[in-house]
Amino acid sequence: MRPRVFSGARPTGKQHIGNYLGAIQNYVSLQAEYDCIYCVVDLHALTTLTDTGNLRENIREMALDWLAAGLDPERSIIFVQSHVPEVTELHLLFSMVTPMGRLVRVPTFKEKVRQHPDNVNYGLLGYPVLQAADILLYKATIVPVGEDQLSHLELTREIARRFNNIYAPVFPEPQAQLTSFPLVLGIDGRQKMSKSLDNHIELSATAAETQKRAAAMATDPARVRRTDPGHPEVCNVFRLHGFYSQDRVKQIEEDCRGAAIGCVECKRLLANNLNASLAPLRERRVQFAAKPSLVDDVLFDGARRARAIARQTIAEARDAVNLPPMPPC
Numbered sequence: 001m002r003p004r005v006f007s008g009a010r011p012t013g014k015q016h017i018g019n020y021l022g023a024i025q026n027y028v029s030l031q032a033e034y035d036c037i038y039c040v041v042d043l044h045a046l047t048t049l050t051d052t053g054n055l056r057e058n059i060r061e062m063a064l065d066w067l068a069a070g071l072d073p074e075r076s077i078i079f080v081q082s083h084v085p086e087v088t089e090l091h092l093l094f095s096m097v098t099p100m101g102r103l104v105r106v107p108t109f110k111e112k113v114r115q116h117p118d119n120v121n122y123g124l125l126g127y128p129v130l131q132a133a134d135i136l137l138y139k140a141t142i143v144p145v146g147e148d149q150l151s152h153l154e155l156t157r158e159i160a161r162r163f164n165n166i167y168a169p170v171f172p173e174p175q176a177q178l179t180s181f182p183l184v185l186g187i188d189g190r191q192k193m194s195k196s197l198d199n200h201i202e203l204s205a206t207a208a209e210t211q212k213r214a215a216a217m218a219t220d221p222a223r224v225r226r227t228d229p230g231h232p233e234v235c236n237v238f239r240l241h242g243f244y245s246q247d248r249v250k251q252i253e254e255d256c257r258g259a260a261i262g263c264v265e266c267k268r269l270l271a272n273n274l275n276a277s278l279a280p281l282r283e284r285r286v287q288f289a290a291k292p293s294l295v296d297d298v299l300f301d302g303a304r305r306a307r308a309i310a311r312q313t314i315a316e317a318r319d320a321v322n323l324p325p326m327p328p329c
């Protein structure tokens, strides 16, 4: 038995290079060492989403990118959160052992209240409880998180501990696998790359679209003329060269500082390297998209496998709480 990893992501549709560098490439490499469960958390998305018109499409597009990037349904369980309704039952059981005061103090709750003052719903408050149910339903022992997510995982561990102490030891306390997710800025060079800010470069963009996006990238603002020496340390184009032009990054730095390369050329080079790096992923995506039932097949099979684990855990949790056994179907 290999340790079990759980991670979930909201369905945001077509993924961009920020999603890839920040999470997807880590998902892919974890598969070599762990039994991984990757979940499209559609129920979490509802906490801030009132227009759900694109929800199904977004799930499909995200799953296509995951598969094209190398998430392997033979090795990992890939599924949609709401396909395993046991998670909502566990959420409810956990809500009974989670102090309100603890939830109100969660920094992301305060932040969401600031961001969505017109829609402060119970779901926002209960978000970390649902997150605990996501992880513990599958008894995952490892959760890849960035520094900013550590407090959420700590709350999951607290909920597991409280449940175990009050009723019976059912749940493991999962450990964080601290991952240094790089902060990938958008083409504006100021804010985190994000679809909603329209400052992103999609993994599945065409080569020409990628060139166009790269050409629009902000660079060193002090470099006004082609002959001005540049400051790569403040330039987001240079940062991305760090990921996509690793064999030439030293040379680019020197050429930028000495004004031996212009920003137009530098951005074109970045786009070329991005296109070369993403070409296999894009090719696989086209092939997968051409099979209309492929995504559903993968997600349904993932849900079936996830549900087998979930049913077992829920039975143990109900038993610990002393709820009556479920009647036979």
Ligand code: SF4
Pocket: 219, 220, 223, 230, 231, 232, 235, 236, 237, 238, 256, 257, 261, 262, 263, 264, 266, 267
């Ligand atoms: S040459 Fe490249 S690294 Fe230097 S400022 Fe221009 S875009 Fe940025």
